[in-house]
Amino acid sequence: MxxxxxxxxxxxxxxxxxxxxxxxxxxxxxxxxxxxxxxxxTPGFGDIRKAKVDEPARIFSADGKLLAEFRPVNREWAKLADISPNVVEALVATEDHRFYQHHGLDWRRTASAAVHTFSGDRQGGSTITQQLARNLYPDDIGRSQTLTRKVKEAITALKIEMVYTKAEILETYLNTVPFLYNAYGIEMAARTYFDKSADRLDVTESATLVGMLKGNSYYNPVISPERALERRNIVLAQMVKYGHLAPATYESLKRRPLRVDFERQLEAPGRAPHFAQQLRKWLIAWADDNDYNIYSDGLVVRTTIDSRLQTMATQAVMWQGSQLQSIANAAWGARAGCAGGNPDLVRAFVRESPEYRAAKDAGLAEDEAMKRLASDRNFMRTLCENKTRMQAAFLALDPRNGYIRAWVGSRDFSQDPFDHVSQARRQPGSTFKPFVYGAAFEQGAKPDDTLVDQPVEIPLAGGEVWRPEDDSPPSGRPVTLRDSLAYSKNRITAQLMQEVGPARVARLARAMGVRDSRLELVPSLALGTSPVTLKEMVSAYGTIANGGGHVEPVLVTRIEDRKGEVLAQFEPATPEQVLPADATQKLLDAMRAVIDRGTGSSIRSRFGIRGDLAGKTGTTQDNADGWFILMHPQLVAGAWVGFNDSRVTLRSDYWGQGAHSALPIVGDFFQRSMRSRLIDSRERFPKEEETGTLRAWLANGRAWVSNLFASKPASEPPAKPRPATRRVPAAPAAPAPSSPHAPEAVPPIIASQMPAEMPPLLPLPSDAPALGEPQQPASGASATP
Incomplete structure (x- = not known):
């Protein structure tokens, strides 16, 4: 060696x-x-070709209307012919004056930049093509100042020159550069800083925007106008140097002020913004699994939304929301001290704010931070407005196939993008009761069976006792299950829950569509104390309207490529029979009574809606949430009304009820859709064949009388309940006898079956009868454990 x-x-x-x-x-x-x-x-030629024809996914309604476009950034692509020549001349003169002579790399400029850099005067030597390579492929090329990055940038620039013409390079470059304030591309920059389109930019405006490319934040004309003006004049001087501007013109232009007309450009929310928000998440997952890009591959997505129904739903939510906001303002507005005269709640609002946490992090003591924020009028006004802004949500679907037809997640997407349809979990109140009655009917009970309206006491673990209440005192009289559901009787429902059991009710609710939210297996579940989403509830009611067959909600019918070729087709699933047809018919029969003469009767008396309808109102404790869901053979629609903070309520025993807060949204929607003939009032729910001539005659007679007097609610409750076909002892602490009609005995809930740590339950307020209706047995609100 x-x-x-x-x-x-x-x-x-x-x-x-x-x-x-x-x-x-x-x-x-x-x-x-x-x-x-x-x-x-480095990026392949195929990727580079795609960048030139970057095309976002377009979302269409079932009736062919554009709902949304999924863009990665707030950008509107402008053709080079639609961009002012002043912009192109300023860009070439400042960034790459030999642009038309080189093929991606300017060796002369690169060598000059290297010499200046080695001598301590660092200069950039990148061409416009190299800058475009960095803008398009920052992850592939890298961001670090290394030799490897520069070589990869040069390789990509040469590839771009082989694929693009010079005009295409300029167009792509000008449409991909960022300009702050979520403005991407020259078109959005022109609108943001000068309130005009890119084809109308004059030479000074063009020079200002091109000057920003050296450093957006440093040369921001909004925050740093002096630096921006100086940089603009440098660009103008470059244009003179390379023959794009006369020296005399430059001398007059350099003294002009910037004249910025600044306005942020917000993306248009579209017809169904909350629906599009949820769809984007689903489509990204689908595209990833199938090797597509939702921002560049030009996908065309056909959805189940009906743009006409969507417009009606949006209008109904906005109209009722505005009505209720005036009531909320009277109770919670500035005159009421923001929190209805409750200083402790005001302090709680302040302590939960990001501004309070920031003040604490800055070293302020609690009292000092509270005092400073409380004295800030702008902060307190904004906080008050946010906390007391009335919110509402709406969803409609076709029960036959699960197609979602309308989706409104809040009153105003720009103010509150949070989706109250699929993201917000709120107590459903009495709209949960149909699951209790459905479970009972599944076990053999009938709508005409009775329970006694008497005090109910259900012992719980730990020695607590739950005592559900109604607005009216116990009458001691038997009440049919049909009337109990029609007037939303809490005591009767609680007794029925004892017989059926929370586990069976929860199992049925999950099978019918309440599949994402956690349901507490406690007696108060019967009155809707477990929070759920509006989407789950409307889906579950769709199961009832579909004869007991559950179909998962569907958003998309098919996906096409940019040429119209079908990439994926989505057919509705076969209905899963989760509630027997006979039990579903009994439940529908009882829920029809809610609309014909019960707490939802203003659907007919106020809105004049005819046809085969069933539904349920719901109100939660202290009127924190108002619900209403209406079923029609072709469409099931539900609405929720409340505030983002459940400590804020309408503070009105009238307006706080679902029959008066949420029902008008659904009523207005159905009224509009029936007048437009988008829903057929002649449609009927499917029902089993009647056996026996007498039963068929009686059924037809009941239907004829119901339709004849449908628009007018009963003037008073039935003087006498219907004859009892079955009586169930109502002693809450003792086991109830099993139903002779049930296939198996269902024992009542006893203390040993209750959770070990269940807090005490409060007495409940209940739903009031609909507007213009005499006092009927009231519907129950749910208790919060």
Whole structure:
């Protein structure tokens, strides 16, 4: 080894001519090898071609209306012909004056930049094409200042020049550069800073925007107008230097002020923004699984939304929301001290704010931070408005196939993008009761069976006792299950829950559509104390309207490529029969009574809606949530009304009830849709064949009388309940006898079956009868455990 090392050292000290030639040849060979190794790690020609035709996914309604476009950034692509020539001239003169002479790399400029950099005056040598490479592929090329990044950038620039024309390079560059304030591309920049389109930019405005490219934040004309003005004049001077501007013109223009007309450009929310928000998440997952890009592959997505129904739903939510907001303002507005005269709640609002946490993090004591924020009028006004802003949500779907037809997640997407349809979980109140009655009917009970309206006491673990209440005192009279559901009787429902059991009710609710929320297996579940989403509830009611067959909600029918070829087709699933048809018919029969003469009767008396309808109102404790869901054979629609903070309520025993807060949204929607003939009032729910001539005659007679007097609610509750076909003892603490109609005995809930740590339950307020209706047995609100 030593002789070999000595020989190598000798040759290095005294190289031969042949050795020098070999060494000189090895350097470019190594450089070439280095470049060849990096080529596979740069964007391919296919990716570069796609960037030129970047096309976002377009979302269409079932009736062919554009709902949304999924763009990665707030950008509107402008053709080069639609961009002012002043912009192009300013760009070329400032960033790359030899743009039309080189093929992606300007070796002369690169060498000059290297010399200046080595001498301590760092300069950039990138061409417009190289900058475009960085803008389009920051992840592939990298961001660090290394030789590898520069080589990959150069390789990508050469590829771009091979694929694009010079005009296409300029167009792509000007449409992909960022300009702050969520404005991407020259068109959005022109609108943001000068309130005009890119084709109308004059020479000074063009120079201002091109000047920002050197450093958006540093040369921001809104925050740093002096620096922006100085940079603008440098750009104008470059235009003079390379023959794009006359010197005399420059002398007059450089004294002009910037004249910025600034306005942030917000993305248009579209017809169904909350629906589009949920769809985007689903489509991204689908595209990833199938090797597509929702931002560049031009996908066309056909959805189940009906744009006409969506418009009606949006209008109904906005109209009722505005009505209720005036009531909320009277109770919670500035005159009421923001929190209805409750200083403790005001302090709680302040303590939960980001501003309070920031003040604490800055070292302020609690009292000092509270005092400073309480004295800030703008902060307190904004806080009050946010906390007391009335919210509402609406969802409608076709129960036959699960197609979602309308989706409104809040009153105003720009103010509150949070989706109250699928994200918000709120107590459903009495709208949960149909699951209790459905479970009872499944076990053999009938709508005409009775329970006695008497005090109910259900012992719980730990010695607590739950005493559900109604607005009216116990009458001691038997009440049919049909009337109990129609007037939303809490005491009767609690007794029925004892017989059926929370586990069976929860199982049925999950099978019918409440599949994402956790249901507490406690007696108060019967009155809707477990929070759920509006989407789950409307889906479950769709199961009832579909004869007991559950179909998962559907958002999309098919996906096409940009040429119209179908990539994926989505057919509705076969209904899963989760509630027997006979039990579903009994439940529908009882829920029809809610609309014909119960708490939901203003659907007919106020809105004049005819047809075969069933539904349920719901109100939670302290009127924190108002619900109403209406079923029609072709459409099931539900609405929720409340505040984002459940400590804020309408504070009105009238307006706080679902029959007066949420019902008008659904009523207005159905009224509009029936007048537009989008829903057929002659449609009827499917029902089992009646057996026996007498039963058929009686059924037809009941339907005829119901339709004849549908628009007018009963003037008073039935003087006498219907004759009992089955009576169930109502002693809450004792086991109830099993139903003779049930296939198996269902024992009542006893204390030993209750959770070990269940807090006490409060007495409950209940739903009031609908507007214009005499006092009927009231519906129950749910208690919060």
């Amino acid at each position: 030593r002789p070999v090392a000595a020989e190598l050292l000798r040759r290095l000290r005294h190289p031969t001519r042949r050795g020098l030639v070999r060494a000189a040849a090895a350097v470019p060979a190594l450089v070439l090898l280095y470049v060849l190794v990096l080529i596979p790690f």
